[in-house]
Amino acid sequence: MKKDNKPAASPREVFKRIGLRATPQRLEIYEILNEIDGHPASEDIYERVRKRFPSISFDTVYRTLSQFEKHGLIKKVHHLADKTRYDTNMMHHHHFVCVRCKKIIDFTWEELDRVPMPEGVSQWGSVEDRYVELRGICRDCLKEGKE
Ligand SMILES: [Zn+2]
Ligand SMILES: [Zn+2]
Structure with missing residues (x-):
């Protein structure tokens, strides 16, 4: 936090x-x-x-x-x-998730937050939140892989 x-x-x-x-x-x-x-x-x-x-x-x-x-x-x-x-971070943010150690890193992405919603979104329902999850390998795990 x-x-x-x-x-x-x-x-x-x-x-x-x-x-x-x-x-x-x-x-x-x-x-x-x-x-x-x-x-x-x-x-x-x-x-x-x-x-x-x-x-x-x-x-x-x-x-x-x-x-x-x-x-x-x-x-x-x-x-x-x-x-x-x-x-515990209640501010609007997105996540980078490390698929190896399961670490979650918070980040903000203002450009993404401004992208218009896809067409047809109103047919699926009403949107309450916009959240992305990037999955990858964190720096610590990358370093470990090289050693
Ligand atoms: Zn990791
Ligand atoms: Zn978070």
Whole structure:
């Protein structure tokens, strides 16, 4: 998550605003989401929460993440079907996905956002979001392949 351009609202304030009770577990999960770089999977978050709350179940973590999603704190990333990944970057952006290490890199693409919609789009329904996913091999993986 980009910490620099985020307003510094405390987790308790955020929870109050969306009407969620600030339980210690929720606060911990929220903090972990803010700490982890990139697009953590629910499994990654679960592993971290367990360090402080050893008896917490995966189900609880997953349900909490779903609540956060419902309240617009995070977004689900709909690909890499092996795992549910969460996005803490709520600004409009696109993804570069590394097919090897599954890293997701955020980027903006203003030119693309301005391209007119294809003809016939109104026959399919109404568009709510425009998102592209570029798939490839990230620089770290490229480097590894050369060594
Ligand atoms: Zn990679
Ligand atoms: Zn993202």
